[in-house]
Amino acid sequence: MNEPTSRQSYAFAFVMITSLFFMWGFVHNLDPILIPHLRRSFSLSVLQSALVDSAVFIAYFLMALPAGLLIRKAGYKRTMISGLALFAIGALLFIPAADTQRYAFFLGALFIIACGLTVLETAANPYIALLGRPDRAIQRLNLAQSFNGLAATLAPIVGARLILVDGASDAQLQAMPETIRQATLAAEAASVKGPYLAVALVIAVIAGIFYFLKLPEVGAAGAGAGARQAPSATPVGEALARAWRQPAIRRAAIAQFFYVGAQVCVFSFFILYASHAAGLSQIAAADYLGWGCGLAFVTGRFAGTFLMKYIASARLLFIYAVICTALSGVAMFAGGAASLAAVIGIAFFMSIMFPTIFALGIRDAGPDTEMGSSLIVMSIVGGAVLPLLFGYISDATHNLQFGYAAPLFCFVVIAWAARAAEQEQRAPAANTSTGALKHV
Template identity: 80%
Template structure:
């Protein structure tokens, strides 16, 4: 293969893998639309509606380790195709979920989608990280994750107009006979069928493209002798990865980061409706054009700033900023609180890819299992929203729920400080080596 064709192969593989970041970002950011939609359709409390996030992020806990083993056995490409297949199957399950009007079936569909996403994220994050020069891994991953942020902008805006239909007013709904009321709510719930059918078709098309795509080999995964590891060897690799302090700290930080992100995005529409009195569609626009656009701008800005500042130090500063803004969201009402939450979206934008890249940096043969552990910790997205919902229901004030993300950002600041010390020590060792050769 010539140098030019090799560059083209890397570039196309990067583009196609980055498309996965957009697609899982899009479907994840439909969840904040689903929560108020299903809350009305099934008359749920805040805590019960948080089960949408729990169904999604429990799947990451269940699938992350099997995904790592799958990557070691069949390689990144086939793992991605398998993840896409689960993604499409879960999206198609939304059709019978809407037809039967059962909350449990919606949760099952979300769980299956998330199983596919867990495989995709376990494969795509390290693949992008290793697809090029090691010293550019954090920037490369932030660039790919920027398209995840773009999806966070578009999904609420599009989803609100397709899913949050203008239904019967609540007062009129409550006055209906029970059978008619249930039929009306079932008809409203059916608005999810078109969007999720379209998502399933797009995902199947992407899977077909991956089937024919020749992807550059990176790292140790990819089948062959290394990929045929026995379960005992896989278990040994997992224990070895857990012994690395950077991977352990990254898994803890990612648990709290994902929990914080899910709290901020998933409850934004409810927060804006209660704290600022916004209508749901208007709140969804603020979620898209406000939080989503701030998130994607933060990703691009953070990628640029990492040319001049160490990634761990930038992460530390951003975590403290998010903690402060969470306190504002707790105690400031009206549009000031909404603005604070939008600010959180900007500053938390670099956190997932930066924590991930810092965690697996220098992991070598432990990269796949380290990646699995960090992706597994995404289960924080299932736990922290329940804490948010419990605090909100107990205090009868959704704003106080922001105590949960405030705690999360303080944990991320702890991780960033430890990573900054590690980066500083590595830089000192590298400088000593340079001086010895002078």
């Protein structure tokens, strides 16, 4: 293959994989709309509504390892198509869930979607990191993840107008006869069917495109995107243990657990938070979530990608984590516009964290790339655990703002991991300088 053709192939593959980042970002960021919607429909507490996130992120823990094994056996392309198929099936299941009016069925549909997203993310993140020059991997992954951030801007704005129903107030609902109240809530719950049917159809089209698409080979595992890799002689348990023994992978898995937990707390509870701290309506809060947090998130991704040309990625991660820690403290105690500004600021500064942590973890992982990727994706289960802590603190203190103690702690852990990665980055440079002096 000549060089111009190779560049075109890589560019087109990058565009197609990046479309996946947008799609799973869009669906993930419908969850903050679902939480107040289902909380109203089923009269849930904050802790019970957090089960939406638990259903999603438990799937990451359960499916990440099978996804890594699937990459080894079937290649990146077939793995991504499998993830798209699960994604579409889960979206379609929202139709019977709405018809049956069972909260557990909604959680089940979200779980199936998340299984598909786990498979997609386990394959797409390392594939993007490996698709080109190794020294540009972190910037490349941040750029692709920027479109995930774009979805975070659009999904709440679009989703609020399609899913959140401006119907009877809570007081009016309580005054209704039970049969009429149940019928009203059932009609409101049905508003999810149209948006998720549209998502399923779009994903089915993308899966069809990927089926016929020839993806270029990537260099880490030495296998083509669609090719089967040679069976490994190393047992799975031993391969996982070997990957875990790598300090960078272990540190990234821990940091990712707390990062995803923090992100889910910030985004999923924003509408409830804005209503409590600033007195906004749900539609107005959803607009702030999109145009405020979402736009700050995507802007932060592009800005962070640019700044990494001048500031080492681990150093920038540390600075941003410290800022997010301080802003979480403000979010706990401020009110009105200041509370909203603090949370929007968190969205900006946490924007680079997921791709940067991921890329730092698998950099120079060699044969441990697939298992390392699985471990880091498994750690996304933090998104199932930390929101429960957020909900528990909020319910126990009767103050939703105090729930921000959970993301505050998460950002402290991320700052620790970033500092350790920064010191590790400096060590080779110091050793190289010492060696150079010895040879003079």
